[in-house]
Amino acid sequence: xxxxxxxxxxxxVLVTPAKVEEIAKGLTSxxxxxxxSLEKKGNDWVWQVEVTNNRPDxxxxxxxxxxxxxxxxxxxxxxxxxxxxxxxxxxxPEVAKLLSLKVKIxxxxxxxxxxxxxxxxxxxxxxPKKIAERLETAGIRAINNxxxxxxxxxxxxxxxxxxxxxxxxxxxxMLLRESTKGEKIITxxxxxxxxxxxxxxxxxxxxLIDLCGIMGGLxxxxxxxxxxxxxxxxxxxxxxxxxxxxxxNHRTEASSRFEKGLDAENVMxxxxxxxxxxxxxxxxxxxxxxxxxxxxxxxPYPVTLNLKTLDTYMDTKIPTSEVKRILQKLGLKxxxxxxxxxxxxxxxxxxxxxxxxxxxxxxxxxIFGYQNIKDKLPKGRPxxxxxxxxxxFFWEKIVKDxxxxxxxxxxxxxxxVSKDEIQNSELxxxxxxxxxxNENLEYLRTSLLPSLEKVFEQNSNFKKVQGYFELSNVYKxxxxxxxxxxxxxxxxxxxxxxxxxxxYLIGLFxxxxxxxxxxxxxxxxxxxxxxxxxxxxNNTILGTFGQLKKKNQRELFAFDLDFEEIAKISKYIExxxxxxxxxxxxxxxxxxxxxxxxxxxxxxxxxSAAKKNIAGVDLIDxxxxxxxxxxxxxxxxxxxxxAKNRTLTSREVAEIKKEIxxxxxxRFGGRFRGFSKTGxxx
Numbered sequence: 016x017x018x019x020x021x022x023x024x025x026x027x028v029l030v031t032p033a034k035v036e037e038i039a040k041g042l043t044s045x046x047x048x049x050x051x052s053l054e055k056k057g058n059d060w061v062w063q064v065e066v067t068n069n070r071p072d073x074x075x076x077x078x079x080x081x082x083x084x085x086x087x088x089x090x091x092x093x094x095x096x097x098x099x100x101x102x103x104x105x106x107x108p109e110v111a112k113l114l115s116l117k118v119k120i121x122x123x124x125x126x127x128x129x130x131x132x133x134x135x136x137x138x139x140x141x142x143p144k145k146i147a148e149r150l151e152t153a154g155i156r157a158i159n160n161x162x163x164x165x166x167x168x169x170x171x172x173x174x175x176x177x178x179x180x181x182x183x184x185x186x187x188x189m190l191l192r193e194s195t196k197g198e199k200i201i202t203x204x205x206x207x208x209x210x211x212x213x214x215x216x217x218x219x220x221x222x223l224i225d226l227c228g229i230m231g232g233l234x235x236x237x238x239x240x241x242x243x244x245x246x247x248x249x250x251x252x253x254x255x256x257x258x259x260x261x262x263x264n265h266r267t268e269a270s271s272r273f274e275k276g277l278d279a280e281n282v283m284x285x286x287x288x289x290x291x292x293x294x295x296x297x298x299x300x301x302x303x304x305x306x307x308x309x310x311x312x313x314x315p316y317p318v319t320l321n322l323k324t325l326d327t328y329m330d331t332k333i334p335t336s337e338v339k340r341i342l343q344k345l346g347l348k349x350x351x352x353x354x355x356x357x358x359x360x361x362x363x364x365x366x367x368x369x370x371x372x373x374x375x376x377x378x379x380x381x382i383f384g385y386q387n388i389k390d391k392l393p394k395g396r397p398x399x400x401x402x403x404x405x406x407x408f409f410w411e412k413i414v415k416d417x418x419x420x421x422x423x424x425x426x427x428x429x430x431x432v433s434k435d436e437i438q439n440s441e442l443x444x445x446x447x448x449x450x451x452x453n454e455n456l457e458y459l460r461t462s463l464l465p466s467l468e469k470v471f472e473q474n475s476n477f478k479k480v481q482g483y484f485e486l487s488n489v490y491k492x493x494x495x496x497x498x499x500x501x502x503x504x505x506x507x508x509x510x511x512x513x514x515x516x517x518x519y520l521i522g523l524f525x526x527x528x529x530x531x532x533x534x535x536x537x538x539x540x541x542x543x544x545x546x547x548x549x550x551x552x553n554n555t556i557l558g559t560f561g562q563l564k565k566k567n568q569r570e571l572f573a574f575d576l577d578f579e580e581i582a583k584i585s586k587y588i589e590x591x592x593x594x595x596x597x598x599x600x601x602x603x604x605x606x607x608x609x610x611x612x613x614x615x616x617x618x619x620x621x622x623s624a625a626k627k628n629i630a631g632v633d634l635i636d637x638x639x640x641x642x643x644x645x646x647x648x649x650x651x652x653x654x655x656x657x658a659k660n661r662t663l664t665s666r667e668v669a670e671i672k673k674e675i676x677x678x679x680x681x682r683f684g685g686r687f688r689g690f691s692k693t694g695x696x697x
Contacts, residue, residue, distance in 0.1 A: 016065065016068060016271055017064065018063075018064060018066065018074055018075070018076075018079075018153075019152060019154060020061075020062055020076050020149070020152070021056075021059050021060065021062070021152055022035055022061075025062070025076055025079060025083075027076075027099065028077050028080045028096060028171075029084070029095075029096060029097070030096075030097050031095075032092060035060050037092055039053055041083065041087050041089070041090050042064065042079070044086070044090075044384060044385070045086050045381050045382065046385065047067045047070055048064050048073065049064065049065045051063040061152055062079075064079065066078075071173065071272060071277060071367065072173065072367075073173075074272055075169075075170060075171060075172055076170060076172075077098075078364075080096050081346060084096050084344055085344035085346075085382050088344065089383065098284070099172075099288060101290070101291025102291075103284075103287065104287040104291045106132060106286070106305045107301065108301050109301045110135055110300055110301070110302045113302060114187070114243070114303045115303060115304075116131060116181075116184075116187050116189060116303065117186075117187060118131070118189050118191075118306055119189070119191070120308065121190060121191060122192065123310070125251065125252055126191055126308075127250045127252075127311065128307075128308065129191065129249045129306070129307075129308040129309075130283065130286050130305065131245055132246050132286060132290065132301060132304075132305050133181055133244070133246075133301075133302045134243065134245075134293055134294075134297075134299040134300065134302060137241055137243060137293075137298070138297050138298045139159050139160065139161060139239050139241055140159065140297070142159065142160045142163040149167065150166055153170055159237070159239075160296045160297045161178050161241065162237055164178075164289055164292045165178050167292070168285055168288055169268060169269065169272070171288075172281060172284065172285050173272065173277070173278075174248060174272075174278075174281050174282065175228075175269035175272055176246065177225065178244050178246055179224070179225075179244065179245040179247060180236060180237050180241045182241075182242065183234060183235045184219045184245065185222065189219060190219075191215065192215075192216060192217075192218070193214065193215065193216075194223075195210075198210045198216070198223065199223075200216065200232050202230040202231065202233060203232070203236055204230065208263050208265070210259070210263065213255060213258065214255065214262070215227035215228060215252070215255055222234055226259075227249075227251055228255075228256040228259075228270055228274075229256065229263075229265065229266075230267055230270075244297075246289055246293070248285050248289070249282065250278075251273050253275060253276040256274040260274065261450050262450050264452075278364040279363065280362075281363070283307075286305075313363045313366070315361055315362065316360065316361055316366075317350070317358050317359065317361075318361055318369060318372065319351075319356050320342075320357045320358075320359070320372055320376065320379075321355065322335060322338070322354075323355065324372065324376070325338065325376050325379060328376050328380070329376075329383075329388055330389060330391060331387075331389060333379070335354070337383075338357060338379055339352055339357060341378070341379050341382045341383065342357065344382070346362050346365065347360065347361065348362070359375070406583065407582050410582045410585050411486060411578075413527070413585075414486065414523065417522075417526050418484050422480060422481030423480070423482045423506060423508075424483050424484075425483075425484060425485065426467060426470050426483045427485070428485060428487075429460075430459055430488065431448070431451070431452075431458070432459075432465065433455040433456070433458070434454075436460070436466075437458055437460075437462075437465075438462075438540045441461040441540065444461070444492045445491070446458065446459040459489075459490035459498065461491060462489060462540075462541065462575065463485050463489060463503050464505055464541050464563065464573055464575055465541075467506070468507065468563065470483050471483065471509065471569055471571060475569070481510075482506055482507050482519075484505065485506075486502065486504045486578060487502070487503070488501065488503070489503050501577065501579065502577075502579050503558075503577065504558075504578040505573065505574065505576070506519065506573060507571045508572050509569045509570065510572055511570065513546065513562070513572070513614070513637065514633060514635060516562075517534075517634075519574075520550070520560055527586070528585060528587070529552055529581070530552070531552055531553055532550065533551045534548040534550060534560060534615055534618075535548060535549045535615055536548055536549075536613030536614065536615030537549045537613075537615075539559050539561065541573070542559065542561035542564065543561065543562045543563070543564055544613075545611060545613060545614070546562035546614065548560045548561050548613075550576065556580075557576055557577055557580055558576030558577050559574065559576075560572075560575075561573070595630070595657060595659075597657060597660075597663075598657070598662055599655050599657040600655075600656040600657075600668060601655050602653075602654055602656070602672075603652065603653050603654070604651070604652050604654060604675070605650070605651050605687065606649070606650050606686070607647050607650075607686040607687075608685045609647065609648075609684075610639060610648045612683055614634055616682075616683075617652070618632045618652070620683075621675050621679070623678065624671075624674045624679075625654075625674070625675060628656060628657070628667070629654055629671070631655045632654050634650065634652055634653075635651040635653050636649075636651040637649070637650060637651075656671065
């Protein structure tokens with residue numbers, strides 16, 4: 016997450032002689048804050064930094080100051096945090112007649128901590144120049160002295176808060192509950208939002224007045240006529256905030272923080288500081304008792320660091336006193352130190368990311384300085400590839416390199432597709448997004464082929480390529496749980512001849528040392544009926560192959576394979592196969608059949624009729640024209656005659672050919688143009 020602030024603001028909560036360049040160097044070296052930009056503006060500097068998402072405690076000026084307090088001493092500069100004024104203000108009523116608010120939280124867990132206080136005598140006016148300028152620099156529009164305080168403290172302390180016009184809350188009542196599906200609220204930006212089930216909302220007398228954690232409601236906004244303000248500071252269930260922002264497609268500065276999980280102990284300093292600023296800049300007077308609903312208070316928990324384990328990870332010896340100092344500078348309370356271990360209590364603001372010993376090791380390492388850890392190769396034998404553990408990654412590289420060497424281009428396409436890109440039969444198990452960005456990105460893809468076809472179409476005017484391939488996930492529904500993900504390998508080519516297109520598939524299997532490949536004719540999605548095959552190896556289905564249904568000007572052949580299954584049966588070492596001892600005879604056969612007949616069925620019939628006396632059958636050409644008959648096609652097949660235990664005689668070959676013609680005529684009613692020799696016996 017990115018945050019933007021000025022150097023003068025940082026120096027209000029960070030006491031250090033370090034110059035801006037030293038601070039930038041220190042933050043960059045710590046590993047969890049990256050300087051996006053640092054610009055000079057008048058006599059000040061403007062920081063824009065990116066903080067890793069597991070550190071919501073650092074999404075603020077105070078959070079960055081805490082980091083600097085630990086980091087800067089490592090590069091020779093003293094540093095300490097100084098909390099802003101008003102953080103310890105006593106919230107005691109200042110009016111004779113107290114106001115009250117009735118609060119009810121419908122379900123435990125929606126709001127871990129709920130605090131509120133009513134302020135009277137409010138004078139609405141522009142914010143002081145310093146506050147307005149700092150907000151504008153951070154990209155937040157200054158509105159008035161009340162609303163601006165809530166935004167200012169969100170940036171300063173990292174705690175979002177909200178201000179209500181107290182007089183607009185009907186019956187002085189608040190019910191915090193889950194929304195029902197379809198409920199509507201008009202938020203402060205004037206947009207009517209339709210809510211999903213389970214969003215956290217607040218209603219007064221049957222009106223929604225707040226979309227909690229995301230944006231306040233228009234019905235209770237603070238305006239120029241506001242006299243009394245309800246200051247509201249709280250924490251929420253982060254998962255619900257996240258789901259709601261996705262469902263309504265609206266994220267705010269506040270929701271970006273709430274959905275990461277905020278420190279409930281930071282709520283009281285924030286409401287005190289906010290009250291202090293509103294008293295100072297809006298003449299506010301405390302007009303109620305503090306409401307603080309906090310059923311499960313935070314209890315610091317211990318984590319133990321084994322010093323020997325630390326030395327092993329770091330491969331260097333860090334003095335125990337230095338380790339202790341680093342942990343203390345990070346705000347961790349050291350409660351036990353021995354020659355072997357250091358035990359610390361984790362403060363509330365680091366409870367989200369420090370849970371185990373390794374987390375402490377990471378903290379020590381990054382503050383000590385990764386650059387101070389010696390570069391050293393690990394001892395022992397070089398790491399050997401364990402194919403049983405790394406099959407997917409190993410064969411992924413082999414496959415990609417092979418296809419690239421053949422002239423194929425690798426494609427990385429989106430996993431999100433439109434309904435039109437999914438076959439009707441696949442819609443039953445296609446995963447539909449609840450909150451798609453648009454109608455063209457509403458499903459998770461069920462196949463890689465439509466994306467590859469689109470790539471061909473989009474690149475039709477560029478230079479000729481052998482084809483495109485992609486190795487990635489496809490998805491299907493799996494009950495009520497997460498969708499099933501399968502790794503598929505798909506490739507398309509615009510080779511005109513079936514034999515050449517098939518050659519890529521067979522060649523790939525040869526590279527992977529997968530034998531006994533069989534192509535069985537079968538009606539399949541995406542492919543033409545007459546050229547549609549299921550790919551098998553030892554009766555295991557590996558995928559599909561064939562000519563795609565024509566959607567553009569190109570005729571495309573494709574294969575779509577289950578890569579996880581392929582990785583299981585691929586062999587690193589090829590099995591030895593002796594050279595055949597007996598010679599072969601190669602002849603072509605021409606046969607005219609109905610265009611609906613699958614080529615694979617014809618090839619299966621030839622193998623069956625020859626009774627193991629042929630070594631192979633390959634399709635050479637398919638020819639279709641009105642001259643050979645309506646709805647007919649001519650197939651040219653190359654047959655390699657060979658017996659395993661003897662040399663076939665001419666008479667035996669003639670008998671085999673007669674049997675082949677007989678079976679083909681019987682099954683398909685084919686008309687023959689006869690056999691022709693294309694190869695001699697060897």
